Amino acid sequence: MTSSPEIVVSVDSLWQVYGDNPELALTDQYKDVSKSELQDELGLVLALKDVSLEINRGETFVVMGLSGSGKSTLVRCLNGLITPTSGQVNILGQILSDIDNDELTQLRRNSIAMVFQHYALFPHLSVMENTAWGLEIQGIGRRERNRRAQEKLELVGLQGWEESYPVELSGGMMQRVGLARALTLEPEILLMDEPFSGLDPLIRREMQDELLSLKESLHSEQTQTTIVFITHDLDEALKLGDRIAIMNGGEVVQLDTPDQIVLNPENEYVASFTEGVQSQTVLTAGDMATAYGETAQVGSSPEAVLQVALDNDCCPNVHITGEDSQFKGVVTVDVAIKALEAGADSVEAYVESPTTFSAEDTYDDVLPSVLAHPSCLPVIGEDGALVGVIDSTSLAATWDAAAPEIRYQLAPIVREGIEKILETRAARAEG
Ligand SMILES: Nc1ncnc2c1ncn2[C@@H]1O[C@H](COP(=O)(O)OP(=O)(O)OP(=O)(O)O)[C@@H](O)[C@H]1O
Numbered sequence: 457m458t459s460s461p462e463i464v465v466s467v468d469s470l471w472q473v474y475g476d477n478p479e480l481a482l483t484d485q486y487k488d489v490s491k492s493e494l495q496d497e498l499g500l501v502l503a504l505k506d507v508s509l510e511i512n513r514g515e516t517f518v519v520m521g522l523s524g525s526g527k528s529t530l531v532r533c534l535n536g537l538i539t540p541t542s543g544q545v546n547i548l549g550q551i552l553s554d555i556d557n558d559e560l561t562q563l564r565r566n567s568i569a570m571v572f573q574h575y576a577l578f579p580h581l582s583v584m585e586n587t588a589w590g591l592e593i594q595g596i597g598r599r600e601r602n603r604r605a606q607e608k609l610e611l612v613g614l615q616g617w618e619e620s621y622p623v624e625l626s627g628g629m630m631q632r633v634g635l636a637r638a639l640t641l642e643p644e645i646l647l648m649d650e651p652f653s654g655l656d657p658l659i660r661r662e663m664q665d666e667l668l669s670l671k672e673s674l675h676s677e678q679t680q681t682t683i684v685f686i687t688h689d690l691d692e693a694l695k696l697g698d699r700i701a702i703m704n705g706g707e708v709v710q711l712d713t714p715d716q717i718v719l720n721p722e723n724e725y726v727a728s729f730t731e732g733v734q735s736q737t738v739l740t741a742g743d744m745a746t747a748y749g750e751t752a753q754v755g756s757s758p759e760a761v762l763q764v765a766l767d768n769d770c771c772p773n774v775h776i777t778g779e780d781s782q783f784k785g786v787v788t789v790d791v792a793i794k795a796l797e798a799g800a801d802s803v804e805a806y807v808e809s810p811t812t813f814s815a816e817d818t819y820d821d822v823l824p825s826v827l828a829h830p831s832c833l834p835v836i837g838e839d840g841a842l843v844g845v846i847d848s849t850s851l852a853a854t855w856d857a858a859a860p861e862i863r864y865q866l867a868p869i870v871r872e873g874i875e876k877i878l879e880t881r882a883a884r885a886e887g
């Protein structure tokens with residue numbers, strides 16, 4: 457059973473321009489002008505340009521972009537800290553420009569919580585007092601607010617630290633207090649602006665995992681918390697987001713699910729981000745396979761096979777195919793040379809069966825074999841045809857952390873060797 461999602465945040469043609477006479481940026485003359493031109497010509501800073509999006513209840517909506525792309529401005533528009541130059545923000549059925557200050561304060565206090573990169577923890581308050589602070593300003597009694605704060609502190613793994621003071625905590629623990637403080641408000645919407653950016657990588661990953669499991673426990677409660685999570689880190693976005701809006705120069709340049717962002721970047725800007733992404737979660741062997749260049753036929757001569765190896769440049773395995781591109785096996789450069797020296801007419805008797813992948817295999821299935829074989833390995837479709845090849849270079853294209861030593865390149869020495877052999881043969885044939 458699926459019901460259509462409930463929209464909790466709706467943003468319609470939002471513009472935010474900083475400077476004098478910001479409305480100028482929206483006039484016909486300037487509305488299509490780039491951010492830098494606008495700054496040069498009018499001294500206006502374009503922070504949001506015609507942003508429209510909808511966020512569903514319960515989803516983790518990630519806004520990703522480089523510094524200055526407008527992420528924080530967007531979040532500030534969502535909780536009414538900024539009144540946009542133009543456009544509309546609807547939060548939980550209320551249009552922000554239509555409500556008065558008291559109503560806005562109520563909305564912020566009761567339904568929206570915010571977590572920043574730098575938590576403003578009160579140094580003179582204990583962890584418990586810091587966590588319960590939001591409830592205190594709501595006028596909730598000490599016993600009740602401590603009970604609720606305790607619950608959330610346990611949820612973020614800070615049981616036993618209730619009486620400690622911020623100065624006694626690590627950065628990661630302070631982030632947890634900030635998170636617990638936001639959670640005690642049991643907000644319908646949790647806005648998180650780069651909450652993990654200040655943490656070292658290991659702690660950061662730990663916090664991401666915790667947010668994911670936290671979300672599960674939040675979802676088992678009656679209210680489904682919606683999270684708007686800001687980051688400039690694509691891996692973090694892919695890991696946490698149900699959907700991701702990628703921003704550039706104040707514009708949303710793609711809004712999609714993580715796998716679509718990686719597999720089908722809509723423009724060069726998004727593609728430039730996803731090039732080096734750690735994609736084990738979304739990619740299959742079929743996605744990762746790169747074109748295999750030329751293949752040789754079963755009946756090819758050893759020379760023809762060596763020539764294919766040269767033409768292909770990257771792969772010491774020459775793939776041998778039969779009719780309809782059916783994959784038959786490989787002949788390695790070494791073996792082709794052996795066949796040549798043995799005077800064989802065809803490589804048929806020399807074809808070997810390598811490790812192969814099926815197109816549905818995942819990144820994790822593929823990785824160990826690719827690391828074990830410093831050559832390209834074939835990906836075979838259901839119909840038995842060669843789909844493409846995977847080697848550590850094509851893997852590296854989707855796997856940022858690939859160690860340089862596993863990136864295979866046809867060794868220059870092998871290349872020279874083949875060239876020499878073929879030249880000699882050709883000269884002999886001519887002479
Ligand atoms: N109060 C302000 N006055 C003038 N310009 C501003 C103001 N706030 C933000 N800007 C500009 O608006 C643009 C968007 O800023 P914003 O803070 O939203 O970016 P961001 O994506 O959150 O960046 P970061 O990753 O560095 O936090 C930037 O060019 C910034 O310089």
Ligand SMILES: [Mg+2]
Binds near residue numbers: 528529649
């Ligand atoms: Mg920011």
